[in-house]
Amino acid sequence: MKLVDGFDSNYRFIQVAAKRARQLQNGSRPQLETTSRKPIKIAMEEVCAGKVNWTVPENPKSAVEVASEMLDSKPETDA
Secondary structure (H helix, E strand, C coil): CCCCCCCCCHHHHHHHHHHHHHHHHCCCCCCCCCCCCCHHHHHHHHHHCCCCCCCCCCCCCCHHHHHHHHHHHCCCCCC
16 A cells, blocks of 8 residues: 555554544534545545644653553552
8 A cells, every 4th residue: 555645654644534533523624625524534635635734752652661660650569
């Protein structure tokens, strides 16, 4: 499958479109004229048209790092 312009993976494109579709379902207005009625289709069109701003957080923590930090900060109990 071909990558969508401006995205490093198709997975990221789907994540951005899904978040935008949720906004549309919750009452946001579409940012472009469309004949589509489905929120996901509208969101995909908006993302492809460059109407949706998104960023990738620098150095995101993995689930393992978060869990490790939680375990390290948990107070020890004497049993």
